[in-house]
Amino acid sequence: xxxxxxxxxxxNKAVNLGEEYLTKTQEYYELKVFxxxxxxxxxxxxxxxxxxxxxxxxILLIVAGTLALGNLxxxxxYACLISAAILCAVGxxxxxxxxxxxxxxxxxxxxxxxx
Numbered sequence: 307x308x309x310x311x312x313x314x315x316x317x318n319k320a321v322n323l324g325e326e327y328l329t330k331t332q333e334y335y336e337l338k339v340f341x342x343x344x345x346x347x348x349x350x351x352x353x354x355x356x357x358x359x360x361x362x363x364x365i366l367l368i369v370a371g372t373l374a375l376g377n378l379x380x381x382x383x384y385a386c387l388i389s390a391a392i393l394c395a396v397g398x399x400x401x402x403x404x405x406x407x408x409x410x411x412x413x414x415x416x417x418x419x420x421x
Contacts, residue, residue, distance in 0.1 A: 342419060349418070368393070 368389060376385035400407070 345418060 372385050372389040373382075375388060376382035379385060
C-alpha cells in the first residue's frame with residue numbers, strides 16, 4: 307500500500323466522519339427545535355385554558371362582591387363605582403410593576419428554553 311493510497315483512505319474516512327457528524331448535528335437540532343416548539347405550544351395552551359377560567363372566576367367574584375357591597379351599603383350604583391375604583395387601582399399597580407412582571411416572564415421562559 308503506497309503512501310498516496312493510505313492518505314486517500316484516511317481522507318475518505320475523515321470525510322465520512324465529517325458527513326456523519328453533520329447529519330447527527332442536524333438531527334439533534336431538529337429534535338431540539340421540536341422539543342422547544344412543543345413546550346411553547348403546550349405552555350400557551352395551558353395559559354389560555356387557565357387564563358380563561360381564571361378570568362371567568364374573577365368576573366363572577368367581582369359581580370358577587372359588587373352585589374354584596376350593594377346590599378351592604380344599600381345603593382347598587384355606589385357599589386359599582388367602588389368596585390370600578392378598586393379595579394382601576396389594581397390596574398394601576400399592575401401597570402406600575404409591568405417591567406418587573408415582564409422580567410419574571412423572560413427569566414422563566416429563558417430557563418425553559420435554554421435547558
